[in-house]
Amino acid sequence: MTPAIGSSPTRVDGPAKLRGRAPYAMEHPLLDALHAFPIQATIARGRIGAIDTREAETMDGVVAVLTHLNAPRLAADDDNELFILQNDEVAFRGQLIGVVVATSPEVAREAAARVRVSYDEIPADVVFDADRDDLYAPEDVSGGFATDTTIGDVEKALDLAPVTVDQTYTTAMVHNNPMEPHATIAHWTEDGLVLYDSTQGPHVVRSTLAPLFGLEPEQVHVIAPYVGGGFGSKGEPHANIVLAAMAARFTGGKPLKLALTRQQLFSLAGYRTPSVQRIRLGAHHDGTLTALSHDVVQQVSKVKEFAEQTTIVSRVMYASGTRATTHRFAALDVPVSSWMRAPGHCPGMYAAETAMDELAVELGMDPIALRIHNEPEVDPESGRPFSSRGLVECLRTGARRFGWADRDPEPRSRRDGRWLVGSGVAAATYPADVNPGNSARVRFTGGRYEVAIDAMDIGTGTWTTLGQIAADALGVTGDRIDLRIGDSRLPAGTVAGGSSGMASWGSAVVAAAEDFRRRYGDDPADGAETTVETSKDPARENFSTHAFGAHFVEVRVDTDTAEIRVPRVVSVFGAGRIINPRTARSQFIGGITMGIGMALHEESVFDTRFGEVVNHDLAGYHVPVNADIGEIDVSWIDEHDPHVNPMGAKGIGEIGIVGSAAAVGNAIYHATGVRVRHVPIHLEDLL
Numbered sequence: 001m002t003p004a005i006g007s008s009p010t011r012v013d014g015p016a017k018l019r020g021r022a023p024y025a026m027e028h029p030l031l032d033a034l035h036a037f038p039i040q041a042t043i044a045r046g047r048i049g050a051i052d053t054r055e056a057e058t059m060d061g062v063v064a065v066l067t068h069l070n071a072p073r074l075a076a077d078d079d080n081e082l083f084i085l086q087n088d089e090v091a092f093r094g095q096l097i098g099v100v101v102a103t104s105p106e107v108a109r110e111a112a113a114r115v116r117v118s119y120d121e122i123p124a125d126v127v128f129d130a131d132r133d134d135l136y137a138p139e140d141v142s143g144g145f146a147t148d149t150t151i152g153d154v155e156k157a158l159d160l161a162p163v164t165v166d167q168t169y170t171t172a173m174v175h176n177n178p179m180e181p182h183a184t185i186a187h188w189t190e191d192g193l194v195l196y197d198s199t200q201g202p203h204v205v206r207s208t209l210a211p212l213f214g215l216e217p218e219q220v221h222v223i224a225p226y227v228g229g230g231f232g233s234k235g236e237p238h239a240n241i242v243l244a245a246m247a248a249r250f251t252g253g254k255p256l257k258l259a260l261t262r263q264q265l266f267s268l269a270g271y272r273t274p275s276v277q278r279i280r281l282g283a284h285h286d287g288t289l290t291a292l293s294h295d296v297v298q299q300v301s302k303v304k305e306f307a308e309q310t311t312i313v314s315r316v317m318y319a320s321g322t323r324a325t326t327h328r329f330a331a332l333d334v335p336v337s338s339w340m341r342a343p344g345h346c347p348g349m350y351a352a353e354t355a356m357d358e359l360a361v362e363l364g365m366d367p368i369a370l371r372i373h374n375e376p377e378v379d380p381e382s383g384r385p386f387s388s389r390g391l392v393e394c395l396r397t398g399a400r401r402f403g404w405a406d407r408d409p410e411p412r413s414r415r416d417g418r419w420l421v422g423s424g425v426a427a428a429t430y431p432a433d434v435n436p437g438n439s440a441r442v443r444f445t446g447g448r449y450e451v452a453i454d455a456m457d458i459g460t461g462t463w464t465t466l467g468q469i470a471a472d473a474l475g476v477t478g479d480r481i482d483l484r485i486g487d488s489r490l491p492a493g494t495v496a497g498g499s500s501g502m503a504s505w506g507s508a509v510v511a512a513a514e515d516f517r518r519r520y521g522d523d524p525a526d527g528a529e530t531t532v533e534t535s536k537d538p539a540r541e542n543f544s545t546h547a548f549g550a551h552f553v554e555v556r557v558d559t560d561t562a563e564i565r566v567p568r569v570v571s572v573f574g575a576g577r578i579i580n581p582r583t584a585r586s587q588f589i590g591g592i593t594m595g596i597g598m599a600l601h602e603e604s605v606f607d608t609r610f611g612e613v614v615n616h617d618l619a620g621y622h623v624p625v626n627a628d629i630g631e632i633d634v635s636w637i638d639e640h641d642p643h644v645n646p647m648g649a650k651g652i653g654e655i656g657i658v659g660s661a662a663a664v665g666n667a668i669y670h671a672t673g674v675r676v677r678h679v680p681i682h683l684e685d686l687l
């Protein structure tokens with residue numbers, strides 16, 4: 001039988017989605033639902049003085065207005081982002097301070113606008129500045145990584161190095177903008193709390209919400225069969241879910257719908273915090289790195305710390321005689337930052353791979369040759385061997401596909417009429433992780449195999465690809481598998497995040513399928529069933545496990561207007577076995593597109609007078625549209641990695657965005673001779 005893995009079935013959920021029959025969070029048909037609309041703080045810091053809800057409460061259709069004065073008390077206060085409506089404090093502009101519940105969404109919204117709030121305002125500290133004297137170093141950074149690392153005397157090596165780069169790069173605040181804004185239907189029943197939620201992890205929502213409402217995890221039932229994207233913003237539950245559950249409890253037994261507006265996402269659903277990164281490189285004339293130093297300053301919210309792991313990319317990419325990485329943070333009265341596609345890796349690689357390009361220019365060396373010259377034999381910090389590392393092959397393959405050999409390295413050397421044409425390269429990397437604590441169940445019934453795990457499809461293809469994994473593991477064709485995912489009552493699945501989903505759920509599915517076949521053979525009796533939970537694979541710990549890649553970008557810059565176009569991208573990845581080339585290609589292209597957006601379009605403009613993002617909608621917040629994207633040629637090397645997981649597959653959801661913005665900037669330098677050290681790059685930067 002031809003293996004299902006490696007084939008490209010179309011999405012099994014595609015027809016239902018096209019016909020509007022795949023229910024997203026708001027679309028679950030629950031009769032007689034109430035509708036909620038949030039009330040948000042309009043100051044950045046202070047206390048609520050008075051709230052006048054009288055006018056709102058008298059409106060036809062208004063069922064209740066909740067504020068800190070009458071809202072149900074929460075049972076746990078260890079997460080300040082979620083501890084809403086419990087006191088009169090305002091910690092950032094846009095924070096949830098109330099909610100109106102009504103019989104229609106229109107009435108709820110209108111009534112929310114008629115609630116009058118007065119404040120005792122306190123001056124807010126919202127200005128992000130890397131030179132502040134109150135920066136702090138947390139105990140560790142997101143993911144449990146060390147805040148700082150040092151190998152050797154980097155300062156001395158920099159002093160001695162004949163060629164150096166010392167530059168500072170900044171990245172803008174940017175916001176996750178999934179197609180489907182965050183939305184929840186909350187319904188209290190005799191069994192507890194039912195949530196139809198737009199989430200990247202029903203089990204995460206369940207375990208986070210239960211203690212807030214004094215429930216056991218099993219009493220919170222989270223249902224999420226289809227989700228319209230998240231990019232990390234739905235990886236951890238945000239306060240909107242708490243508000244929905246709270247309002248539903250207050251108003252009784254009816255289901256209650258709460259969907260955030262696009263504008264509300266900009267203060268409530270997380271964002272990628274701005275960064276200021278200093279990179280110092282020292283090298284011999286032959287390109288051998290002797291010093292690599294990467295320091296970042298970012299902001300966190302005083303409400304909740306998300307210490308983004310931005311410089312860890314510099315711990316894994318290149319060999320260097322000495323090395324130092326640090327993370328520092330400014331804690332401000334601002335909304336809570338969180339995961340956004342490749343947190344840490346994405347901004348970190350933008351800076352690191354721009355600096356490598358600058359070093360290549362200083363050395364008069366080809367940037368691909370420079371990278372290959374500094375390829376490490378083992379993980380530079382841990383000393384562990386890589387389970388597989390395809391960077392060099394990706395660089396070489398990409399160079400061929402792109403036609404790099406014809407490139408004149410001289411900036412401004414190529415013109416086509418009004419256009420300056422340039423090309424740039426940058427590397428990509430992302431960890432290939434597998435989360436323990438996944439559980440899968442296989443049940444044989446009616447001649448079919450039901451495979452169940454609380455995995456998620458956030459638009460990435462899990463409905464299709466996890467079925468492919470199950471089919472191969474059970475030794476049957478895909479049409480005999482009934483996959484069940486997206487429901488917290490199913491065996492535990494970890495979050496669709498950190499590019500770890502398919503590897504983690506797939507490992508559990510393979511383990512359950514193997515156990516099933518061991519127990520029942522390939523001709524099982526009706527009702528045969530097994531459930532297997534995965535634990536940490538100790539053998540994996542012997543290796544450093546990462547995906548790698550290389551981006552090649554061609555840009556054209558108009559000599560009169562500085563309009564920047566990106567007609568062509570060639571990216572090659574080493575990501576182990578590709579489960580489904582069709583859905584994989586789509587994920588890579590999505591990541592690269594978002595990287596082009598980071599380079600040229602996406603920017604949350606934060607008004608420090610008020611402490612809020614002013615371009616908080618898709619009219620003012622620019623993401624690339626079709627007209628901005630040219631040809632994106634995605635491919636991958638043939639990589640076999642027996643160490644990462646039973647499928648040999650590395651996660652691919654995030655690596656596409658890693659390094660792609662640097663490749664765009666490097667190409668712009670090559671086209672124009674202008675080195676811009678921030679993203680997004682504006683036209684005026686080139687004039």
Ligand code: MOS
Pocket residue numbers: 200230231232233235339340341342343496497498499654
């Ligand atoms: Mo992704 S930012 O890990 O959901």
